[in-house]
Amino acid sequence: MLDFTQKTDETYADGKILLSVADGIGLITFNNPEKRNAMSLEMWQGLVSALVELRDDPDVRVVIMAGAGARAFVSGADVSQFEKTRHNAEASEEYSRRSAGQGAILAEYPKPTIACIRGFCLGGGLQVAMLADIRIAGDGSEFGFPAAKLGLAYGYNDLNRLVTLVGPSWAKLLMYTGMRIDSDEALRIGVIDRVVPDADLWNATIEIARTISGNAPLAIEAAKITITQVLRDPGMRDMDAIQEIAAACMDSDDFREGRQAFMEKRRPNFTGR
Known part of the structure; x- marks a missing residue:
C-alpha cells in the first residue's frame, strides 16, 4: 500500500496545503484540521500552486485531493476572513478573482483527479470536489451549500457544475435551503460516484488511483x-x-x-x- 504519511514534498499557505508524490500518484492535502480544513484565501492560492506543480510533473499520472484528519474534506471557506475579504460586493469580487484560479485550473486539468472525501464537504469544498473527475466518499460524509444561510451568491461557473451533476430541481433544493445531505443521498442524486465505509476510504481511493496510473x-x-x-x-x-x-x-x-x-x-x- 502506498504511504504518503511520512513524505511531504512541498508545502504552501504556511503548511496548510501539502503536496506529496509516490509511484506516479500526486496527493494534495488540505491541512487545516482545527478549522475542519476551512479554506483561507491563502489556501485557495496554495491549492492552485500545488495543482500546477503536479500538472507539470511528468512522473505524475493522477492527482488525489484529501482533507487532513477525520472530520472534513473541506468544510467551506474560512468565514472568519469574510469581514475583511468579503464584506461587500467590491471586496467579494476581488476575493472571487483571487480565489478563482482553482476552479479554472481544475476545470481544464489535463490529468485525472480524485476527491477522497471524509466528513464535511461543504460550500467551496464541495465546489472543489465537484470539479474533480471522480468523487469517492466515506459513509459518514456530509454535503451541502450553506450560501443561503450566509447571504452569499454563487456565480454561473459555481453553479453550472452542480446543475450538470444533479439537475436544476436538486440544485435549487440544495441552494434554497442550505440543507446537508448524507453520503447515500449524495450518491443517489449524483454528487458523488462511490460510497465506502470510512475505514476503507483511503485504500479504495488508492486502488483506483493505482489502476489509473498503470493505464x-x-x-x-x-x-x-x-x-x-x-x-x-x-x-x-x-x-x-x-x-x-x-x-x-x-x-x-x-x-x-x-x-x-x-x-x-x-x-x-x-x-x-
Whole structure:
C-alpha cells in the first residue's frame, strides 16, 4: 500500500496545503484540521500552486485531493476572513478573482483527479470536489451549500457544475435551503460516484488511483478531452482537439505496447509516448 504519511514534498499557505508524490500518484492535502480544513484565501492560492506543480510533473499520472484528519474534506471557506475579504460586493469580487484560479485550473486539468472525501464537504469544498473527475466518499460524509444561510451568491461557473451533476430541481433544493445531505443521498442524486465505509476510504481511493496510473496516459487524456467536449454546448465543442488526441493515441508507442502486451499475456508498461 502506498504511504504518503511520512513524505511531504512541498508545502504552501504556511503548511496548510501539502503536496506529496509516490509511484506516479500526486496527493494534495488540505491541512487545516482545527478549522475542519476551512479554506483561507491563502489556501485557495496554495491549492492552485500545488495543482500546477503536479500538472507539470511528468512522473505524475493522477492527482488525489484529501482533507487532513477525520472530520472534513473541506468544510467551506474560512468565514472568519469574510469581514475583511468579503464584506461587500467590491471586496467579494476581488476575493472571487483571487480565489478563482482553482476552479479554472481544475476545470481544464489535463490529468485525472480524485476527491477522497471524509466528513464535511461543504460550500467551496464541495465546489472543489465537484470539479474533480471522480468523487469517492466515506459513509459518514456530509454535503451541502450553506450560501443561503450566509447571504452569499454563487456565480454561473459555481453553479453550472452542480446543475450538470444533479439537475436544476436538486440544485435549487440544495441552494434554497442550505440543507446537508448524507453520503447515500449524495450518491443517489449524483454528487458523488462511490460510497465506502470510512475505514476503507483511503485504500479504495488508492486502488483506483493505482489502476489509473498503470493505464495508458494518452488514452486517459483522450477520454478526458472527449468527455469534456461532450458536456459543452454544441457550438462550443472543439472537435479538432478530439481528433488530434485520437490520432496521437493511435500513433503512440503505448498503443503498440498495449497490443504487444495483450498478445504476450503480460502487463503493459506504458510511458505516455
